[in-house]
Amino acid sequence: MIFEPEYECMPRDELKILQFYRLKRQLRRVYERVPAYRKKMEEAGIKPEDIRSLEDIRYLPFTTKDDFRENYPYGLFAVDMEEIVRVHSSSGTTGKPTVVGYTKRDLETWSNLTARVLAAGGVRKNDVVQIAFGYGLFTGGFGLHYGAEKLGATVIPVSSGQTKRQIMIMKDYGTTALVCTPSYALHIAEVMEEMGVSPEELKLKVGLFGAEPWTENMRQEIEKRLGIDATDNYGLSEVMGPGVSGECIEAKSGLHVFEDHFYVEVINPETEEPLPEGEWGELVITTLTKEGLPLIRYRTRDITRLYYEECPCGRTLIKMSKPSGRTDDMLIIRGVNIFPSQVEEALLEIEGVSPHFQIIVDRKGYLDEMEVWVEASENIFFDSMKKQKELLDRITEHLQQALGVKVKVKLVEPKTIERTAGKAKRVIDRRELPSHGRKD
Amino acid sequence: MKVEQISVFLENKAGRLAEVAKILGDNGVNIGALSLADTTDFGILRLIVNDRQKAKQVLKDAGFTVGITEVIAVEVDDTPGGLARILTPLAENGINVEYMYAFVEKSSNKAVLIFKFENLEKAIEVLKANNITILPGEKVYNL
Numbered sequence: 001m002i003f004e005p006e007y008e009c010m011p012r013d014e015l016k017i018l019q020f021y022r023l024k025r026q027l028r029r030v031y032e033r034v035p036a037y038r039k040k041m042e043e044a045g046i047k048p049e050d051i052r053s054l055e056d057i058r059y060l061p062f063t064t065k066d067d068f069r070e071n072y073p074y075g076l077f078a079v080d081m082e083e084i085v086r087v088h089s090s091s092g093t094t095g096k097p098t099v100v101g102y103t104k105r106d107l108e109t110w111s112n113l114t115a116r117v118l119a120a121g122g123v124r125k126n127d128v129v130q131i132a133f134g135y136g137l138f139t140g141g142f143g144l145h146y147g148a149e150k151l152g153a154t155v156i157p158v159s160s161g162q163t164k165r166q167i168m169i170m171k172d173y174g175t176t177a178l179v180c181t182p183s184y185a186l187h188i189a190e191v192m193e194e195m196g197v198s199p200e201e202l203k204l205k206v207g208l209f210g211a212e213p214w215t216e217n218m219r220q221e222i223e224k225r226l227g228i229d230a231t232d233n234y235g236l237s238e239v240m241g242p243g244v245s246g247e248c249i250e251a252k253s254g255l256h257v258f259e260d261h262f263y264v265e266v267i268n269p270e271t272e273e274p275l276p277e278g279e280w281g282e283l284v285i286t287t288l289t290k291e292g293l294p295l296i297r298y299r300t301r302d303i304t305r306l307y308y309e310e311c312p313c314g315r316t317l318i319k320m321s322k323p324s325g326r327t328d329d330m331l332i333i334r335g336v337n338i339f340p341s342q343v344e345e346a347l348l349e350i351e352g353v354s355p356h357f358q359i360i361v362d363r364k365g366y367l368d369e370m371e372v373w374v375e376a377s378e379n380i381f382f383d384s385m386k387k388q389k390e391l392l393d394r395i396t397e398h399l400q401q402a403l404g405v406k407v408k409v410k411l412v413e414p415k416t417i418e419r420t421a422g423k424a425k426r427v428i429d430r431r432e433l434p435s436h437g438r439k440d
Numbered sequence: 441m442k443v444e445q446i447s448v449f450l451e452n453k454a455g456r457l458a459e460v461a462k463i464l465g466d467n468g469v470n471i472g473a474l475s476l477a478d479t480t481d482f483g484i485l486r487l488i489v490n491d492r493q494k495a496k497q498v499l500k501d502a503g504f505t506v507g508i509t510e511v512i513a514v515e516v517d518d519t520p521g522g523l524a525r526i527l528t529p530l531a532e533n534g535i536n537v538e539y540m541y542a543f544v545e546k547s548s549n550k551a552v553l554i555f556k557f558e559n560l561e562k563a564i565e566v567l568k569a570n571n572i573t574i575l576p577g578e579k580v581y582n583l
Contacts, residue, residue, distance in 0.1 A: 376449040376482070376505045383447035383509040384538050384556065385477040385484055411482050413451050415503050 003119040003151065004112060007260045008315045012308075015316065019263055020054050022288035027051060027060075030294050033078040036071050037063075037296060057263065057286065058274050062297045068098040068238065077101050078294050088237055089137045098238055100139075101292040107146070109289055113243030113258055114147025120256065120313070121231040122206040122249040123177045125152040130170060132180035132188075133211070134160040139241025140211050144179050147243065153177070160184065163191045170202050178207040182214035182222060182230075189225035199227035206249065208233055210242055213302075213323045215345075219252075232322055236300055238293075239285050245320055250312045254319030257306070261289050264320070265297070266306050269327045270337075280305045282327050283320065301327045303339065331361060331427060333368045336405045340426040343372060346402035350395055352379030358417045363431040369408070372399060376411040441564055442510040443577045445554065446495050448485040449505040452478060460485060460499065467498045472583050473554060475541035486541070488513075488554060490581050511556045512563060513575040518544060518551045526553065529570045535563050545583055552583065 002008050010018070027048035030037040040061045041047065051057065067076065077084065084101040102110065123129060129148040133140030141159060148155045158169055160180065166188060169175065178185065185207055192199070204226060210233040222230045233246035234255050244262055245255035257264050263286040266275045275281045283300045287293075302323040309319065325339040332338070340359060347353045353374060360371040374380075374395065382388045388411075396409045450456045457476070464471060464487075473488040489495045492508060499506045516522040523542075530537065538556040545552055552575065557563040567574055 378505055378507060381447070381449045381505045381507055383445065383484060383486055383507055385479075386538065388484060389479075411449070411451075413449060413456075413503065414505055416451070 001119045001124060002314065003116040005314075008116060008256070008258070008317060010260070010316055012316055015259055016054060018260055019288060022260075023054065023057065023263060023286065024048065024051065026286070026288055026290075026294050027296070029078055029291075030296060034076060034294075036067060036075055054263070057265070057297065060297050062272070062284065062299050063295050064299050065098065065238070065301075069096050072096050073099040074101065076293055076295075079103055079292055084292055086142075087137075088139045088142070088241065090237055097137075100237055103291040106290055106292050109261065110143060110240055110243055111146040111150040113240070113261065114144050115150040116147075116258060117233045117243055117246035118144065118147050118151055118153070118177070118179075118208060120246045120248040120315075121177075121208040121233065122229055123148065123151060123153055123208070127153045127176045127205070128156065128174055128203075129153045129177045129179060130156045130158055130166070130173075130175040132158055132160055132166055132178065132184060139235070139237040143235070143241035143243060144208070148179075163188055164195065167192055167195060167197055170204060171197065174203045176203050176205045178204060178226075178228070180207075180209060181211045182209040182218055182232075183212065185209055185222050185226065185230070186218070189222065193225075199225070202227075204228050206231070208246075210234055213325060213341075216322075234302075234320070234323065236302075239287060239295060239298060239300070240290065244285065248311065248313035248315065254307070254309075254311075254321060256311070256313075256315050256317040257320055259317050261287065263288055264306060264318070266304065267299075269299075269301075269330065270332070278305055278307045280321075280324070283323070299327075303327060303330070329427070331359065331370075331429070333361065333370045333403075333405045336403070338370075338403055338405065342403060343399065346399050347372075347374065347395070350398055352377070353395065354379070356414075356417055357426075359427045361427070361429045361431055368431065370405060371408045371410055373410050373412045373417060375414045375417060377414060380411075441512070441574055441576065442560065443488065443513045443554070443575070443580045444492050445509050445511045445556075446487045446489055446492055446499075447507045447509055448487070448499060450476075450483040450485050452481055452483055456483075457485065459502070460504070463498055463502050464489065464495055467494060469495045469498070472581065473541065473543040473552070475539070475554075477539065486539075486554075488580060488583075492581070509556065510560060511554050512560060512567070513577075513580045514553045514555060514567060515545070515573040515575050516551050516553060518549055522551060523553070526567070526570075526572055529566055529572075530557075530563065533562070533566045535559065535566060543583075552580065 031048050044061045083103050086102040089097040089099045135141035207228045207230045231247040235242035235244040245257040265284045266281040269282040283302045285298050287295045303325045304320045304323045325341040354377045356375040358373040399407045470490045475486050477484045496506045540555045542553045
């Protein structure tokens, strides 16, 4: 089902016209009402009227998390506080929290967008939706809550935590759709197994998961263990919360971006130049309709790619791939961008290799050198040196193919790799001059 | 016919071999024979011990990666030409030795050779056909 087919299935040339009209309106508003934006645009020597096509957006300055900090708490709002009816914010674990404000109309838009996400993920009016996202300042719970109500579904606002209770509610209240993070879905599956509750005892049909990156393997595992169709959805609180994009249950590949409300670009995070369709880079979002807190070219730090393909669901919207990581994690080795997640994926493709690894980057002379330390678990340990070396060569060859740089693979004894709070520390960068990286 | 050998993954850094020896010693495990294959980064330590289950357990508990592999122990007179008498028929039958190491038996003054072949079964056949003594595991562990 498509919640707003008049927008979600709009011919692309009409959509572009709508986007341009909304962009111009948005630019004029922020220029007039948000001093921080006006200052940035003046510094860049650009005025709203200089933007004559959608492509001209590339001349506008970026907005980053630092802008939120400098204008904390309400400095980026484009309306008077009396127009703001809701505030959400980030946890602020890495500094001052980012504060976002919504007008009445923003909330209306947000509900429509999360209703679109839910409909795309297979939720219907007669469904019982259990929202196991946290409610409160975090946007996940409330965001999808209002969307599910808008759709006319029955909402169980159980919030996060208390897994056994979640399972009891799923069973007794007849939940058909589960909304939470993908890792929590797997946790629920585990606890169900411990409790001896089988998926057949539940009415669960679909799951809509988001708020963290997850892999295709995780999808298959969740689907198998909970007996559901699982889809991904994406959003971030600075931009809106959930409701920026979502997968359709028909294709389950790629998240449709709601382009009538968000203009999206992918840029090279180093050069800051926009990349052609299909290339991986940092997602940059411009909000086209937000009133309370409009954002121009907001750097999400999420890594994805944008591509257009005809989708069996009928939506004409561009798709983004499941985000593969964050620019914060990115390493540049001899000019090549590398994400720890790529290394992990490549290692897991080799039978028996455990996911415990560490990347050590160093600079010898002027050249970056990358070592990948892999723990020699029993599965990949041989008594024969020949076999051991063959395996080492195979891992090295496979990583080099996947990453496009020279890699030295080193086998280390188990537990050599530092673990902080149970989680392995993925990267040790010994180079003296970090060549990139924006600090929080 | 076959003998179980313990193999241990070692990083090539000071004190690792000593650590293995100490753990085994502290737990009353006796090492009958050993060999170490090494590269610049890591080594593979192979051991014949009197109690391999215990050896495996205590080393694993200490965080080492441990494997158990089947090898063959062959007894030969400790005289010139002894090794050649064994290797020649193997070579003639196209059997490749993956690795080997040797030690001298205290009581009988005979040499014991530990062999790893790619094809253990075929190697056993050839050795038997040439009247070469293959030692049973129980005997080797307690040498």
